[in-house]
Amino acid sequence: MASHGGRGRSGGRPTLEEVAARAGVGRGTVSRVINGSPRVSDATRAAVEAAVAELGYVPNTAARALAANRTDAIALVVPEPETRFFAEPYFSDMLRGVGAELSDTEMQLLLIFAGSDRERQRLAQYLAAHRVDGVLLVSVHADDPLPDLLGQLEIPAVISGPRSAAESLTSVDSDNYGGARSAVEHLLAGGRRRVAHITGRLDVYGAQRRVDGYRDALRDAGRTADELLVEPGDFTEEGGRRAMTALLARHPDLDAVFAGSDVMAAGARQVLREAGRRIPDDVALVGYDDSAIARHMDPPLTSVRQPIEEMGRAMIDLLLTEIADRRPAVSRGLDRRRAVLPTELVVRASS
């Protein structure tokens, strides 16, 4: 028995077998207790639990994974080249939600970076090897092949920010449409007459929805949306500057700007200031994300807060459900899951 390894028998961690011996039952029974099977009598269960406690037994994950062909781990795949993604508190907040929700479970969170081609290669191998039970996908581009790969491999996956209205994976999103609406309605309620919008990258579905919200809010307020008040940005500060410059040139009389992100709002603010416009006196400004930038901007920026931490929680919830079902949503047919969480307008001095 002691021919292998060299870990002395007293120093090593207790095994199932040892717990079984201690409790005076068989190995199978201990396994059933550990895994919460109902097919165990109360008396036996109590005896086993006592033995587990006395010995300080902790299951060996590797052995379990090998025997059961599951991993008890899920991967959070991070498309790292998106520096923007990292710099924003988005990631941290989501991570906090994910961590909180996961702490109730036995699941491990594995962080996988899929930035470079080499990393993506490795990820593909990873997934093919089924080294995780499920995958969390954040900020995926519309043309990313990853979601399809996951579908093929039948690996449960949840995506934050669906790629389109027809997203095939289970998804969690915040209410971009409603968030944009509330921002614009707030500006109109404040008496603003000519509200411009700097959009995010329009290949991002959420950015499209914000445009929709902006349009509908204006339309419902009885205005014919003047298309020329919409200027595309790209979520960067520089993009915000460019868009603001263009808007100002076309519409010197605008009195409000709704930017699709705080970062773009920061860029817009610079241009407005250089153009001599006072905020909020001449032009009201509203951002999106409610990031640290919004709080520290001068003047502090009104912004739409997304419940990012809650989104993280929701993602885990949905993923665990799918894993429990042992089948990805895509193969379950119509029963796709989708969660949309409400946003909140945080009003500050800029509007």
Added chain:
Amino acid sequence: MASHGGRGRSGGRPTLEEVAARAGVGRGTVSRVINGSPRVSDATRAAVEAAVAELGYVPNTAARALAANRTDAIALVVPEPETRFFAEPYFSDMLRGVGAELSDTEMQLLLIFAGSDRERQRLAQYLAAHRVDGVLLVSVHADDPLPDLLGQLEIPAVISGPRSAAESLTSVDSDNYGGARSAVEHLLAGGRRRVAHITGRLDVYGAQRRVDGYRDALRDAGRTADELLVEPGDFTEEGGRRAMTALLARHPDLDAVFAGSDVMAAGARQVLREAGRRIPDDVALVGYDDSAIARHMDPPLTSVRQPIEEMGRAMIDLLLTEIADRRPAVSRGLDRRRAVLPTELVVRASS
């Protein structure tokens, strides 16, 4: 042979055994090739590698972990209640460095949150179960029992931001002393005469070192450091406000402030502005961290940049070395490793 599981034999992933059959060698030999043992002839190695490629063989991590009693995983332990820590880009940047350095290896990064007591409990169990080969510790308090636990369990660990000059774990740090010096020297070079310092929490070693750097810079410039120009803060915005208020009351004639963090600098700025002091005309202001806040402050804040991403890389480097040595530094006696990376002063309009 097919009594277990149910994964049909053709659908399953190839095993060592199958590779061995294909290459016409024994199981042991394939294992040696996979693990890069030198005790294999070139011809055999080539044959095995061909078989591996043809079959698309990927080792089963669980089986390996079980047999070899190692995990090929390292944990990044995050003391989550430190919201400050999350909100700052510190975490993201470090993560990027860690990820980059790790992508060259087979190691997995595991994220473990150790915020609540329950999470800490779980973490302790985790470590006791040796479910990771090594641990990365970030922003640990001086009185945290975790480092000692790691030492006892003989788990290789690297800490970012040593807890004291006598840190027992391998550590990576930025040059807080030098960073503070450069900030103060910059202020003096700009003609400032009365330079105040708002410190971080002094139970944080790095904050102490910044105070040391501040003092020495003044002393070396021939001034007797006036202790009353030092006011303790706590890394928060509110703390910055309080400290600035106190400093202004005691020293209405101060003409420069070096804050131990950008967030505190933001607080200080508010107070200075309310007191009618212009920045940088009346009072120059320098922060620490070079965070997004610094860039977006009005005026943009001069700040000390820490090479956080590089610190992440260095931590992985050191940790992998320790794991390779298979013994934590603490038991190797005097041979402790410690890396200190240089900072950089980013000069902006506030000074």
Added chain:
DNA sequence: AGGTAGCGTGGGAGCGCTCCCACAAGTGAT
């Protein structure tokens, strides 16, 4: 010639678990 290394190799044993079959004992219908 015999001895003694050392290399490269094959394969047994074992890591700690889960799965499942077999079986004993109890329960109720026939």
Added chain:
DNA sequence: ATCACTTGTGGGAGCGCTCCCACGCTACCT
């Protein structure tokens, strides 16, 4: 009383790997 079932239980077999012992072989010393 017989024949089902059901419930709880024990333990064999196997997951895919690593470790290590044993073996055949070559090379070089006595």
